[in-house]
Amino acid sequence: xxxxxxxxxxxxxxxxxxxxxxxxxxxxxxxxxxxxxxxxxxxxxxxxxxxxxxxxxxxxxxxxxxxxxxxxxxxxxxxxxxxxxxxxxxxxxxxxxxxxxxxxxxxxxxxxxxxxxxxxxxxxxxxxxxxxxxxxxxxxxxxxxxxxxxxxxxxxxxxxxxxxxxxxxxxxxxxxxxxxxxxxxxxxxxxxxxxxxxxxxxxxxxxxxxxxxxxxxxxxxxxxxx
Amino acid sequence: xxxxxxxxxxxxxxxxxxxxxxxxxxxxxxxxxxxxxxxxxxxxxxxxxxxxxxxxxxxxxxxxxxxxxxxxxxxxxxxxxxxxxxxxxxxxxxxxxxxxxxxxxxxxxxxxxxxxxxxxxxxxxxxxxxxxxxxxxxxxxxxxxxxxxxxxxxxxxxxxxxxxxxxxxxxxxxxxxxxxxxxxxxxxxxxxxxxxxxxxxxxxxxxxxxxxxxxxxxxxxxxxxx
Numbered sequence: 300x301x302x303x304x305x306x307x308x309x310x311x312x313x314x315x316x317x318x319x320x321x322x323x324x325x326x327x328x329x330x331x332x333x334x335x336x337x338x339x340x341x342x343x344x345x346x347x348x349x350x351x352x353x354x355x356x357x358x359x360x361x362x363x364x365x366x367x368x369x370x371x372x373x374x375x376x377x378x379x380x381x382x383x384x385x386x387x388x389x390x391x392x393x394x395x396x397x398x399x400x401x402x403x404x405x406x407x408x409x410x411x412x413x414x415x416x417x418x419x420x421x422x423x424x425x426x427x428x429x430x431x432x433x434x435x436x437x438x439x440x441x442x443x444x445x446x447x448x449x450x451x452x453x454x455x456x457x458x459x460x461x462x463x464x465x466x467x468x469x470x471x472x473x474x475x476x477x478x479x480x481x482x483x484x485x486x487x488x489x490x491x492x493x494x495x496x497x498x499x500x501x502x503x504x505x506x507x508x509x510x511x512x513x514x515x516x517x518x519x520x521x522x523x524x525x
Numbered sequence: 526x527x528x529x530x531x532x533x534x535x536x537x538x539x540x541x542x543x544x545x546x547x548x549x550x551x552x553x554x555x556x557x558x559x560x561x562x563x564x565x566x567x568x569x570x571x572x573x574x575x576x577x578x579x580x581x582x583x584x585x586x587x588x589x590x591x592x593x594x595x596x597x598x599x600x601x602x603x604x605x606x607x608x609x610x611x612x613x614x615x616x617x618x619x620x621x622x623x624x625x626x627x628x629x630x631x632x633x634x635x636x637x638x639x640x641x642x643x644x645x646x647x648x649x650x651x652x653x654x655x656x657x658x659x660x661x662x663x664x665x666x667x668x669x670x671x672x673x674x675x676x677x678x679x680x681x682x683x684x685x686x687x688x689x690x691x692x693x694x695x696x697x698x699x700x701x702x703x704x705x706x707x708x709x710x711x712x713x714x715x716x717x718x719x720x721x722x723x724x725x726x727x728x729x730x731x732x733x734x735x736x737x738x739x740x741x742x743x744x745x746x747x748x749x750x751x
Contacts, residue, residue, distance in 0.1 A: 350676055351627070364619055366626035373622070376615035389602035393590055396599070400592035401577070403629030450576055 303328040305348060306355040310334065311411070312367035313355040314509040315472040319371060319465055321505035323380050327357075368399050371465055385465050394459045398451065398466035402473070406447065409440035410473045417480040440477070444488055447474075452490040456497060463501045471498045475510055478517035496522075529554040531574060532581040536560065537637070538593035539581040540735040541698040545597060545691055547731035549606050553583075594625050597691055611691050620685045624677065624692035628699070632673065635666035636699045643706040666703070670714055673700075678716040682723060689727045697724045701736055704743035722748075 304320060304327040306313035320327055332338045332354050339352045349356040349365050356365040357373075364370050375385045386392045413436045421427045428436070447470065451458045458466045474484055474491065485492035499506045499521060507514075507521065514520060530546060530553040532539035546553055558564045558580050565578045575582040575591050582591040583599075590596055601611045612618045639662045647653045654662070673696065677684045684692045700710055700717065711718035725732045725747060733740075733747060740746060 351672070362616065362619075364623060366623045368626045369619055369622035373615060373619040376618070389599060390588065392602070393588075393595055393599040396595035397590060397592045400594045400629075403626075404634060408630060408634065446577070 300360060301326060301328040303330050303358040304355065305330040305332050305357070307332050307334045308509055308512050310354050311407070311472045311476050312469070314475075314513075315465075315469045316355045316367045316370060317509045318468050318472070318502050318505045319380065319384065320374075321508075322468075322502055323374075323384065325374065325379050367469070380465075383462060383464070384468075391460075395464050395466050398458055399469065402466075402469060405443045406470060407473050409443040410477050412436055413440045413482065414476050414480045437482075440482075441487070444474070444484060444491065448488045448490050452494055457494065463498060467494070467498045468502065471495055471506075472509070475513055478513055478519055481517070526586060527552060527554045529556050529584040530581065531556040531558050531583070533558050533560045534735055534738050536580050537633070537698045537702050538695070540701075540739075541691075541695045542581045542593045542596060543735045544694050544698070544728050544731045545606070545610065546600075547734075548694075548728055549600075549610065551600065551605050593695070606691075609688060609690070610694075617686075621690050621692050624684055625695065628692075628695060631669045632696060633699050635669040636703050638662055639666045639708065640702050640706045663708075666708075667713070670700070670710060670717065674714045674716050678720055683720065689724060693720070693724045694728065697721055697732075698735070701739055704739055704745055707743070 302325065304316070306317055308314055308317065308331075332344075334354065338344065339349070339354060345352050348358065349363065351365050353365060355367055355370065356363065357370050358364075359373075364373055371380065371385060374380050375387075385395060416428050416436055417433060447458070451470075455461055457463050458470060474495065477484060485495070510521075528551065530542070532543055534540055534543065534557075558570075560580065564570065565575070565580060571578050574584065575589065577591050579591060581593055581596065582589065583596050584590075585599075590599055597606065597611060600606050601613075611621060642654050642662055643659060673684070677696075681687055683689050684696060700721065703710060711721070736747075
């Protein structure tokens with residue numbers, strides 16, 4: 300029985316997991332969930348698909364699992380993820396895990412809050428934040444982008460070494476999201492700029508497919524200036 | 526050579542990892558770091574100990590690793606963590622991982638922001654937040670406490686089943702932190718109240734040792750009302 304994969308390409312971790320599944324050559328039952336229509340908020344979705352009413356999630360046989368990083372690790376344990384993407388040797392795996400755990404309340408929160416307050420909330424009828432608030436959100440996001448530029452990408456081609464792993468895919472999907480809030484990460488961060496190109500090249504055509512709405516909504520092409 | 530463990534008992538994930546190391550019977554070189562004195566902010570600490578200048582972290586031989594969950598998984602791979610605390614069977618491990626990944630931007634952010642804005646920031650000379658801001662912080666925290674009460678603790682003794690795992694230890698340490706901001710989680714959440722007792726009983730004397738400053742600063746004892 301095929302793995303069922305529930306996702307929305309408007310969600311960053313959904314895009315990351317979509318790319319990882321495709322690059323790994325995992326076949327899955329395609330289950331898009333339109334968050335914009337509240338398809339995740341029904342009682343049926345809560346009972347039958349994901350008790351936390353989020354995406355992404357999977358159902359594998361009768362095993363339901365949420366949380367993108369937990370899903371990645373589960374699929375790796377089943378031998379479905381190539382070792383270059385998520386190493387099996389524990390020392391190398393620990394370095395990738397260090398990034399996957401680090402990103403949640405740093406890069407992820409920083410980029411997601413910037414995107415949400417500036418683009419999503421006003422779209423849903425909320426107030427546009429003040430200039431002061433925008434500056435605060437930008438400072439917080441840039442503090443974490445600076446750690447990517449100066450620490451994670453210090454002296455190497457990818458975040459955890461000289462080859463691409465899932466860490467790079469998760470990070471790139473968070474950062475690409477900020478295009479929609481009119482932020483061009485490539486202006487201030489030259490290392491991030493060239494690293495994003497390497498991640499995209501290593502993941503295409505799946506990278507561009509997963510980001511089709513990000514490009515469309517932001518009115519950008521992968522290499523264009525905003 | 527002994528594992529070096531850098532931590533501050535004022536930090537929630539430091540306490541969680543301290544308890545896990547002790548309950549697992551892992552011997553370590555004790556390296557307390559006084560965050561209040563900025564001991565993590567020196568160039569030496571950044572170069573020699575943790576490039577992210579945070580706690581907790583470890584140095585094992587010449588391998589430096591940050592991020593509590595990554596450290597836990599590294600020690601488990603080395604066979605140092607008993608299987609009941611962090612299962613090796615991938616289906617059971619996935620359920621624990623699901624919690625460990627879920628908590629970062631939900632329970633952890635919710636409890637930590639409440640604690641920081643209400644207790645820590647004013648202590649460091651910042652402004653006390655307005656009543657409106659406090660209510661907003663409380664609502665956000667309680668939204669996530671509600672998920673613990675009604676979903677994670679639905680029909681079971683612990684978060685991921687009927688025995689305690691590291692998931693419970695991480696969660697309890699985040700929740701206990703809110704005592705210092707004068708919040709008593711036990712009033713609104715009866716399941717959390719009894720679960721906290723079970724976690725404490727399963728981890729003592731290490732649980733109480735790790736929480737000594739939380740009890741002292743909040744002027745509470747483990748079972749007292751605030």
